[in-house]
Amino acid sequence: MAGLGMGSRACAFVTQSRSEHDSFSRHRLSHQLHDMRYTTDVLIAGAGLAGSCAALHLRMAGREVMVVEAEEPAAGSAAGLVNPFMGRKAKPVPYLHEAVNAFEETLKIASAEHLFFGDGVWRPAMSESQAITYRRRAKQHPDQLTWLPHDDARDRFAPALTSFGGLWVRRGGAISVPSFIRALLDAAHVEVRPNTLVSRWDEDKNHVAVTLNDGTRLHARHLILALGYGGVDHPALSDLELYGVKGQVIRVETPVDLASLPPLAGSGYVVPDGDTLVIGSTYEHNFTVLDPTGDATEQILEKAGTLLPSLTEPTVVEAATGVRTYARGSSEPVARPLSGSQRIWAFTGLGSKGLLMAPLFARRLCKRLTGETPA
Numbered sequence: 001m002a003g004l005g006m007g008s009r010a011c012a013f014v015t016q017s018r019s020e021h022d023s024f025s026r027h028r029l030s031h032q033l034h035d036m037r038y039t040t041d042v043l044i045a046g047a048g049l050a051g052s053c054a055a056l057h058l059r060m061a062g063r064e065v066m067v068v069e070a071e072e073p074a075a076g077s078a079a080g081l082v083n084p085f086m087g088r089k090a091k092p093v094p095y096l097h098e099a100v101n102a103f104e105e106t107l108k109i110a111s112a113e114h115l116f117f118g119d120g121v122w123r124p125a126m127s128e129s130q131a132i133t134y135r136r137r138a139k140q141h142p143d144q145l146t147w148l149p150h151d152d153a154r155d156r157f158a159p160a161l162t163s164f165g166g167l168w169v170r171r172g173g174a175i176s177v178p179s180f181i182r183a184l185l186d187a188a189h190v191e192v193r194p195n196t197l198v199s200r201w202d203e204d205k206n207h208v209a210v211t212l213n214d215g216t217r218l219h220a221r222h223l224i225l226a227l228g229y230g231g232v233d234h235p236a237l238s239d240l241e242l243y244g245v246k247g248q249v250i251r252v253e254t255p256v257d258l259a260s261l262p263p264l265a266g267s268g269y270v271v272p273d274g275d276t277l278v279i280g281s282t283y284e285h286n287f288t289v290l291d292p293t294g295d296a297t298e299q300i301l302e303k304a305g306t307l308l309p310s311l312t313e314p315t316v317v318e319a320a321t322g323v324r325t326y327a328r329g330s331s332e333p334v335a336r337p338l339s340g341s342q343r344i345w346a347f348t349g350l351g352s353k354g355l356l357m358a359p360l361f362a363r364r365l366c367k368r369l370t371g372e373t374p375a
């Protein structure tokens, strides 16, 4: 799957052994592997947001972790908007406070605060009726949202749309997803094997034997399948009823008059990233190819024009696609053992809220897997 920032990780193989720099001192490894038949305690397949957040939280809990990634870490990552109030009605994400706290705490643990442009997200109302909804939302969540009427909004956010006023989402922002994932894996001090697929596995009472595409066999106490779209057609995950929704984003050069813009979210979104703007996104439920298309680029620019009326004919420097993975019939991610299994877990279904859901559900998965929370 293509994705913005793909390939930005230059190194081919990351091996970080425990060294004097290892922030996790040995005595915290409460689950040292006394039995050397195990290659690692927990093997994670997939180094996207799910796999890398799980890796960090499990390491924090003292587990040995290894990550195997089919491409490069962050192969399937996306635009980087951290927006706790989503959609036309600015509905809060599930577990709002917990999710925002988990994201901020995970940033801190990974020493990645500097990567987060966390001064907020501007959600301009697109109509009078949306302004009414937004004002109501601001009253419901005064700790997170500020309603700004037109004049105040214009002073702060022009040349973005301000005619109907809008919501200032104070605990939102933007982050480069590949950089975040790199920071998570670095802080976790785990071995990551890129360009390697988990092909099959066999489970018995005490362990999971995992076969990689190069024929290597690894042995672990637990296997976590954090495969993103790679899990959608996998027979072992069929009872989760996963499905994918393709999305395209584009990157354009930032026009001079928009240089100090905050992240914007409306019918689409605009996320500043260095001297470019990442603009998204499409939602394609039926797709046969993953390549970006010109039609999708036009659609994205049209939506962006409603948020940023002065953005006319920007220079497009990149178009990229990814696939959001959802579990049918659920608005929440999946982070639990496969049915009938104690040792093989699925961590997937993050949908369009990967940045806010991955840290929270990684923490929950970790607590449950390590026995802190009853299964």
Ligand SMILES: Cc1cc2nc3c(=O)[nH]c(=O)nc-3n(C[C@H](O)[C@H](O)[C@H](O)COP(=O)(O)OP(=O)(O)OC[C@H]3O[C@@H](n4cnc5c(N)ncnc54)[C@H](O)[C@@H]3O)c2cc1C
Residues within 6 Å of the ligand: 045, 046, 047, 048, 049, 050, 051, 068, 069, 070, 071, 072, 073, 074, 075, 076, 077, 078, 079, 080, 081, 082, 196, 197, 198, 199, 226, 227, 228, 229, 230, 231, 246, 247, 248, 249, 280, 281, 282, 321, 322, 323, 324, 325, 347, 348, 349, 350, 351, 352, 353, 354, 355, 356
């Ligand atoms: C266009 C677009 C824009 C988005 N924008 C945002 C946004 O602004 N903010 C936000 O919060 N979310 C956003 N999302 C959603 C977010 O990207 C996802 O929720 C998140 O990336 C899912 O993470 P994941 O780890 O579950 O899956 P992925 O990121 O897909 O990671 C899965 C990894 O597993 C690897 N893999 C697959 N099969 C195997 C195998 N057999 N063995 C080993 N490795 C394997 C893959 O190569 C991949 O690296 C966007 C999504 C799209 C498509």
